Amino acid sequence: MRRIKKEAIEKKLKELAKDYRIFAPMNGDVKETGGEFEECFPRLSGKCAFLPPEEEILRYKDGKVEETPEDKPIILFGIRPCDARAISLIELAMRDEKFPDVYFLRKKEKGIIISIACKEPGDTCFCTSFGHGPFSTQGSDALLVEKDDYYLVLGNEKFFKLFGEGEEAREEDKEYFEEAKKRAEEKIEKIPVDNLGEKLLSRIEDPVWEKISRKCLNCGACTFLCPTCYCFDIQDLERSWGVSRRRYWDSCMFSIYTKEASGHNPRPTHRERVRNRIMHKFSYYPYLYGEFGCTGCGRCVVYCPVNFDIREVLKILGGSG
Amino acid sequence: MKNPYLPVIVKVKRAYFESDDRSLKTIDVEKPEGFSFLPGQFCEISIFGRGEAPFGIASAPSEDFLRFTINKAGYVTTAIHWLEEGDEIGIRGPLGNYYPVELFERKNVLIVSGGFAFTTLRSLLLYLLEERERYKNIILIYGARRPDLLLYREELFELEKREDLEIHLTVDTEFPGWTRHVGFVPQVLERVNPPAEDTYLVMCGPPAMIKFTLPVIEKLGFPPERVFTSLERRMKCGIGKCGRCNIGPYYVCRDGPVFSLDKLRTLPREY
Amino acid sequence: MIERIREEARKAFEEGKIEILIGFGRGTLRATPIFIEKKEDVDKLIWDDTCWINLATYLRRFRGKKTGIVAKGCDARSVVALIAEKQLKREDVYIIGVPCQGMKNEKGEEFLSCRYCEYPTPPVYDVLVGEKREGKKENYPDVSEFESMPPEKRWEFFSEEAKKCIRCYACREACPMCYCEECFVDSLDPRWLEPGLSLSSLQFWHLVRAYHQAGRCSDCGACERACPMDVKILYLTRKLNKEVRELFGFVTGLDPEALPPLGTYSTEDKEEFIL
Ligand SMILES: Cc1cc2nc3c(=O)[nH]c(=O)nc-3n(C[C@H](O)[C@H](O)[C@H](O)COP(=O)(O)OP(=O)(O)OC[C@H]3O[C@@H](n4cnc5c(N)ncnc54)[C@H](O)[C@@H]3O)c2cc1C
Ligand code: SF4
Ligand code: SF4
Ligand code: SF4
Ligand code: SF4
Ligand code: FES
Numbered sequence: 001m002r003r004i005k006k007e008a009i010e011k012k013l014k015e016l017a018k019d020y021r022i023f024a025p026m027n028g029d030v031k032e033t034g035g036e037f038e039e040c041f042p043r044l045s046g047k048c049a050f051l052p053p054e055e056e057i058l059r060y061k062d063g064k065v066e067e068t069p070e071d072k073p074i075i076l077f078g079i080r081p082c083d084a085r086a087i088s089l090i091e092l093a094m095r096d097e098k099f100p101d102v103y104f105l106r107k108k109e110k111g112i113i114i115s116i117a118c119k120e121p122g123d124t125c126f127c128t129s130f131g132h133g134p135f136s137t138q139g140s141d142a143l144l145v146e147k148d149d150y151y152l153v154l155g156n157e158k159f160f161k162l163f164g165e166g167e168e169a170r171e172e173d174k175e176y177f178e179e180a181k182k183r184a185e186e187k188i189e190k191i192p193v194d195n196l197g198e199k200l201l202s203r204i205e206d207p208v209w210e211k212i213s214r215k216c217l218n219c220g221a222c223t224f225l226c227p228t229c230y231c232f233d234i235q236d237l238e239r240s241w242g243v244s245r246r247r248y249w250d251s252c253m254f255s256i257y258t259k260e261a262s263g264h265n266p267r268p269t270h271r272e273r274v275r276n277r278i279m280h281k282f283s284y285y286p287y288l289y290g291e292f293g294c295t296g297c298g299r300c301v302v303y304c305p306v307n308f309d310i311r312e313v314l315k316i317l318g319g320s321g
Numbered sequence: 322m323k324n325p326y327l328p329v330i331v332k333v334k335r336a337y338f339e340s341d342d343r344s345l346k347t348i349d350v351e352k353p354e355g356f357s358f359l360p361g362q363f364c365e366i367s368i369f370g371r372g373e374a375p376f377g378i379a380s381a382p383s384e385d386f387l388r389f390t391i392n393k394a395g396y397v398t399t400a401i402h403w404l405e406e407g408d409e410i411g412i413r414g415p416l417g418n419y420y421p422v423e424l425f426e427r428k429n430v431l432i433v434s435g436g437f438a439f440t441t442l443r444s445l446l447l448y449l450l451e452e453r454e455r456y457k458n459i460i461l462i463y464g465a466r467r468p469d470l471l472l473y474r475e476e477l478f479e480l481e482k483r484e485d486l487e488i489h490l491t492v493d494t495e496f497p498g499w500t501r502h503v504g505f506v507p508q509v510l511e512r513v514n515p516p517a518e519d520t521y522l523v524m525c526g527p528p529a530m531i532k533f534t535l536p537v538i539e540k541l542g543f544p545p546e547r548v549f550t551s552l553e554r555r556m557k558c559g560i561g562k563c564g565r566c567n568i569g570p571y572y573v574c575r576d577g578p579v580f581s582l583d584k585l586r587t588l589p590r591e592y
Numbered sequence: 593m594i595e596r597i598r599e600e601a602r603k604a605f606e607e608g609k610i611e612i613l614i615g616f617g618r619g620t621l622r623a624t625p626i627f628i629e630k631k632e633d634v635d636k637l638i639w640d641d642t643c644w645i646n647l648a649t650y651l652r653r654f655r656g657k658k659t660g661i662v663a664k665g666c667d668a669r670s671v672v673a674l675i676a677e678k679q680l681k682r683e684d685v686y687i688i689g690v691p692c693q694g695m696k697n698e699k700g701e702e703f704l705s706c707r708y709c710e711y712p713t714p715p716v717y718d719v720l721v722g723e724k725r726e727g728k729k730e731n732y733p734d735v736s737e738f739e740s741m742p743p744e745k746r747w748e749f750f751s752e753e754a755k756k757c758i759r760c761y762a763c764r765e766a767c768p769m770c771y772c773e774e775c776f777v778d779s780l781d782p783r784w785l786e787p788g789l790s791l792s793s794l795q796f797w798h799l800v801r802a803y804h805q806a807g808r809c810s811d812c813g814a815c816e817r818a819c820p821m822d823v824k825i826l827y828l829t830r831k832l833n834k835e836v837r838e839l840f841g842f843v844t845g846l847d848p849e850a851l852p853p854l855g856t857y858s859t860e861d862k863e864e865f866i867l
Contacts, residue, residue, distance in 0.1 A: 043820065044758070053758055054788040057326045060369040065327050065411060099325040099560035099575070106322070124621075201569075204589050215625040217649065219765035221820045224758055231564030234557045235787050236372045243369040245326075248787050249758070250563070256778050257565050258591075260555045261394035264528070266568075266591040275589070276567070284570035305766050305818035306645055307619035372780075396780040 002153045003173055004166030009144075009151060012163050013037070013077060020112075023049035024077040037078040039146075041122065045227035045299065046083035049076045050107050051090060053224075053249045057103055057234070061242035068103070073110035081136040081143060082127050082295040084115040086227030088139035092289040093230060112158055117145040119180050121188050124298030126311055129191040132295070134184040135177075145177055152177055191296075191311055196318050197286040200279055203317060212313055213274035215306045220251035222300035222308070223277065228293050231257075252276045278313060325560050328367045328411030329353045334386055336404050341469040344393050345437055346402050347379075349386040350410065358382055358415035359422060360445035361551060361579045364389070365559045367411030368400040375556045375574070378415065379440040379472075381447035387412070390472055392437050416559045417578050420445050420523055420549060429458040431515050433534060435506045435526030436465055439472045441551060442525055446480075453485055460515050464491035464506040464530075468499055489513055507533040510541075517542040524550045545582035552578050552592050568592055593690070596721040597662060598634045600688050605631035609718075610660035610686045614650050616643040622698075625650065637662065644695040644703065646670055646814040648768035651680055659685055664692035665727075666705070666812035668714030669845025670768040673808055676848055679771060689717030691725040697817075704734060705813030705826060715846045732834045738827050754794040756823045759787075763825055764801065766818035769808045776800060802828035807836035807852040810845045 013022060014035035023030055024037030029044035056068045076087075091108055094101035118125075118134035127133055137143045142155030142163075152173050153159070153166065169177075203209075223229040233250040236243050250257060253273050259265045267273050285293030294310075301309050331351040339345040358378060365373045366389065374397040380388035391401045404410065422445075430449060434442050442463075449456055465471045471490060481488045491502035491509045502509050506526065522543050524534060531550070538548060554566040554573045561575030569588035571577065585592075597615070604610045615637045617626035622642035627650075628634060639662075647661050648670035663671060668687055674680045691713040694706035706712075710727035714720065738746065761777075764770040776784045777797055785796045802825070809829045816826045836842050840853035 058328075060367075060411075063330065063409060065330060067324055067327060094562065096561065099562070100322050101562050102322050102324040102326065214627050215650075217762070217765040217818075219762035219818065220760045221762040221818070224760040225820055230562075232557070232562075233787065234373065234563065236370050237786055237788075238370045245369075246788065247563070250565070251760075252564060254761075256774075258555050260553070261398070266554060272589075272591060276591075279569075279589075280564075280567070284567065287570045301621070303820035305762055305814075307621050307624040309620040312620060399781075 001169035001174060001177065002155070002160070002166045003147075003150045003169045004153055004164065006146070006149050006151055008166070009163055010035075013075070016075060016162065019072060020075045021049075021072050022075050022077060025079065030076070030079060030083075039078070039116070041080055041118075042083075043225065043299070043303070045225065045297070046076050046079040046087055046113070047090065047227050047230070049074050050087055050104055050111065051230055051232075051249075054246060055103060056244050056246050058245045059242060060245070070106055074107055074112070076111065076113045079113070079115050080118045080297070081115045081132070081134060081138075081140060082118070082125075082297045083227045084113045084139035085132055085136055086139070086295045086297070087113060089228045089285075089289075089291060089293055089295070090230045092285075092291065112141045112162065113139060114142045114144065114155075114159065115140040116151075117143055117180070117184075119146070119184055121184055122298060124301045124311075125296060126189050126191050126298065127296035128185055128188045129193055129296050130292050130294065133181070133188065135181040145180060147173065147176055189311070191314050192318055193282070193292065193314065194318075196292075196314065197283040199319065200283040200317055201287075204275070204279070208316065209275045210271050212316065213270045216253070216270045216274050216308050217306060218253045218255065218270050218273055219305065220253040221303050221305065222310075223251035223253055224249055225299045225303050227295060227297055227299070228281070233257075252280070274308075278310075278317070282314065282317075325413070326558070328365070328373075328413045330409050330411055331387075333404050333406055333408045333410065336406055336408075339390060339437075339469075339472055341467075343402075345390055345470070345472070346393070346404075347388060347390045347472075348401070348404055349380070349388050350412065352380075352385055352387050353412070356387070356415070359419035360448045361419035361441050362415035362417050363441070363559075363578065364412045364414030364416060365556075366397075366401065367413070368397055369411060371400045372397050373411075373413075373557070373559075374398060374401075375416070375559055377441035377444075377551070377578075379443045381444050381451070383451060384447075388440075388443075390437060390440050413559065417574055418576065420551075420579055421521075422448065425449070425521050426455050427457065429460070429516070429518075429520035430456055431520050431522045432459075432461045432463070433506060433510060433522065433524045433526070434461075434463045435530035436470065437472060438525040438527065438551075439463055442523065443473055443476075445523065450480075450483075450486065457519070458487065459485070460487040460489070460513070462489045462491070462506060462510055462513060464493070464502070464504075464509060466493045468492055468496055505533065506530050507537045510534060510537050515541065517544075517547075520547065522548045524548065545586060548582040549579055550582065550585075552580060554592060593722055594637065594639045597639055597688060597690065598637050600719050600721055601628070601634040601637060601660065601662070602631050604660050604686055604688070604719075605634070609658065611658045612654055613660035613662070613688075614647045614654075615660075615662035615688075616640075616645075616647075639690065641693060641696045644814065644817055646766065646768050646810075646812040648674060649766060649814070651685065651768070652771055655680065656684070660688060661685060662688050662690060663714055663717070664690050665709065665711040665714050666692075666810045667768075668716055669711060669810035670812065672716050672845040672848050673810060673852070674768060674771075676845075676851055677808075682848055687714060687717040687719075689714035689720040691720070691722050693725070703813050703817065705811050705816075708733065709811070711846075716848065731837075732830055735827065735831045735834050738831065750798075750828075751791060751795065753824045754798045755791060756821045757789070757794050757798070757819075758821055759789065759794070759797065760820065762818040762820060763815035763823075766814045767805070767809075768814075769805060770801075776804075798825060798828060801825075802832055805829045806832035807840070807842055807844055809833055 017035040025042035142159035144151040281293035
């Protein structure tokens with residue numbers, strides 16, 4: 001563990017804005033900034049940096065197809081550890097030997113993710129349910145813990161090379177770290193998720209889905225704000241110079257997401273759509289990649305207009321509620 | 322890293338309507354260098370400015386062009402219907418899996434199809450006939466509402482003459498000059514009564530056909546692990562990234578479109 | 593109040609008037625919609641100042657079934673508007689009207705739509721629970737304030753709000769009147785607007801959404817509250833409702849027989865805008 005002056009890091013971040021695109025929480029959402037950031041739990045998560053709401057994936061110009069050129073590398077700064085984890089969860093779906101998602105991966109490979117430990121978790125956080133927590137380092141190139149006018153840093157080479165090494169942390173820093181970690185973790189509700197994937201699979205036709213899903217408006221707010229939801233739509237835009245093919249955030253909550261040209265819809269109602277969202281995160285994800293597709297950030301709980309609370313749903317389906 | 326989103330530009334070599342009502346159009350396009358595939362795979366076709374849509378490959382792997390037959394259904398398919406010889410389109414592929422032709426060796430193969438879902442089955446049929454001696458009996462049962470809606474019918478009439486192949490073509494109701502079967506595919510299947518023993522069954526057709534054929538298949542004694550079908554779902558990326566085509570943990574675009582019946586039975590009925 | 597609602601609900605089940613009841617129950621953060629199918633469950637119903645979802649949104653899902661709804665003034669007016677548009681049959685809906693005390697956000701502040709609400713008491717109901725409440729008669733003071741801004745300022749305000757939108761469509765889905773089979777934003781042919789978050793697309797989305805609501809919206813405010821991005825959108829629908837009232841003397845959701853003026857044609861229509 002190292003300790004680096006906050007000032008030094010803040011100054012460095014502004015300098016780096018020359019060669020990097022800096023994304024950080026600002027006015028409540030993660031957005032591109034000139035190196036400024038704000039200490040908060042942002043509403044729009046860190047995925048905005050690596051999977052933006054709208055992104056060009058190719059151009060068609062003068063009868064030729066061109067790959068969209070790469071932009072400057074990204075520094076995602078000041079998000080909570082759960083958002084850093086979320087990006088590594090998206091990466092599981094994007095990394096694919098046969099069909100790699102080039103646009104996500106090239107950003108991810110050159111990008112740097114720096115999170116700030118979550119000393120004051122919220123009432124809707126349940127990240128510890130998934131074996132990680134407010135001080136998790138998964139997906140982060142560095143985890144910073146605020147202490148007075150210092151950051152305590154657990155980081156990798158990539159981080160120290162850019163931000164400097166500071167000094168070796170003291171014994172009391174380490175104690176501080178452990179204590180803050182323990183205190184934060186204790187505050188968080190843990191939801192049992194043992195064998196959840198299999199349990200869900202065995203209940204796929206259970207009438208309980210109808211009950212659970214009834215109040216859902218299928219609005220998509222939960223998936224747009226979810227840091228791990230990555231689904232997208234692709235559309236062509238005609239421009240004076242040719243065609244720009246782009247992708248846009250999309251959501252399995254929308255009925256047109258699966259609606260076919262014939263009018264047939266394999267997921268016709270809220271029941272199938274809610275089931276897909278829950279199954280994808282808690283059954284298909286573990287089946288495919290060995291990890292749950294949820295970080296327990298609680299955004300879908302907070303921003304759902306009808307108070308659809310995924311924690312309650314997991315308790316019901318996992319047999320503990 | 323190879324970018325799987327980039328289509329290759331190819332020229333349309335031939336474009337013509339299949340059916341009298343002009344709802345079905347076939348396009349033969351240049352086959353890009355090094356393009357190799359197996360029957361059952363599909364491509365995403367780009368009409369730049371309009372978008373992309375997935376279509377099964379109807380040509381045989383050995384043919385020197387790629388064939389697609391397109392039903393006019395919406396935004397992209399309408400634009401495909403405007404294509405003429407010499408126009409350029411984009412294609413990405415081959416995508417998806419294929420009919421498990423390895424399993425078919427030294428077995429009987431029964432192909433059951435209806436309407437324009439026959440596309441990839443033309444590819445399969447020609448593929449099997451290329452090395453005919455590898456397989457035992459090959460039977461095709463194929464039907465449509467009217468004779469003009471039977472895809473590639475002239476070619477099929479030629480193939481009917483072959484001794485080493487059994488073809489049953491049918492239309493829903495009597496038509497002047499039509500001398501083959503009359504009736505729905507499941508009825509003809511029942512009439513033909515093919516042996517299930519040692520046989521693999523491949524089935525593609527509209528939902529109604531599938532629905533009424535399934536009980537017949539069961540009655541004939543085909544075990545679900547020897548019945549294969551190709552699924553359709555709304556698609557965008559075609560490579561398992563955009564999320565929309567999953568059935569359970571499988572993406573129809575990447576892990577399908579060909580599934581065996583016994584695998585489907587373990588999955589939510591979202592198709 | 594809660595006891596009276598439960599009692600009326602129980603009675604409605606007992607008398608066979610309803611097969612299902614849409615009401616509010618206790619959620620984890622605030623009141624949440626619940627669907628009650630047997631009278632034993634009516635004790636799950638609650639009523640407080642977080643019942644701000646417009647429950648009329650769910651009614652179309654239960655068409656053909658005798659459905660009860662616990663409705664505050666604005667919910668009931670949406671029910672009436674849906675009946676007028678032939679989306680529901682009056683005899684299929686059983687309205688347990690609740691004169692509304694006004695709804696509040698997490699900070700305990702009353703919502704704008706409630707602050708100026710003219711119809712806290714449902715104008716149409718099958719049974720009314722509690723004393724009627726008088727509405728305010730201020731005729732959209734917030735809209736007047738907006739109107740008094742110079743055009744550049746109004747445009748700036750409109751643009752700044754639209755910019756915050758991420759096009760999740762929570763506003764649309766929370767709205768009982770947004771029931772189109774295919775929303776204009778989803779249509780490819782014709783493509784009315786481009787996908788994505790360009791300012792012009794966002795502005796178009798917000799304007800046309802509001803236009804489609806003119807004289808159909810009950811000013812419930814559920815759309816704005818559903819928005820995860822805190823985009824202000826009510827001022828647009830309220831402005832249009834004010835116009836409709838001034839031009840046609842029409843108020844949404846008072847009479848199940850009355851069609852919204854923009855959905856009808858009359859030779860008496862004003863033609864001042866036609867040159
Ligand atoms: C593996 C596969 C093979 C197919 N093979 C053929 C074929 O050989 N011949 C043929 O005529 N049709 C085939 N289809 C169906 C064809 O893809 C759709 O009819 C077509 O996408 C409709 O596009 P559209 O833009 O005209 O319709 P719109 O309704 O305007 O659809 C807009 C977009 O939605 C998507 N979409 C809508 N319906 C479907 C659908 N059924 N399947 C996939 N995506 C859809 C497409 O991305 C399309 O661009 C196949 C589908 C799949 C999945
Ligand atoms: S808690 Fe909700 S928003 Fe957060 S990662 Fe899980 S599903 Fe997504
Ligand atoms: S939950 Fe739905 S929107 Fe989110 S990643 Fe899964 S399929 Fe996509
Ligand atoms: S935010 Fe809530 S209402 Fe909207 S789709 Fe998600 S669960 Fe359903
Ligand atoms: S709810 Fe808000 S962010 Fe979502 S589409 Fe409506 S205005 Fe935009
Ligand atoms: S089409 Fe995108 S995941 Fe299958």
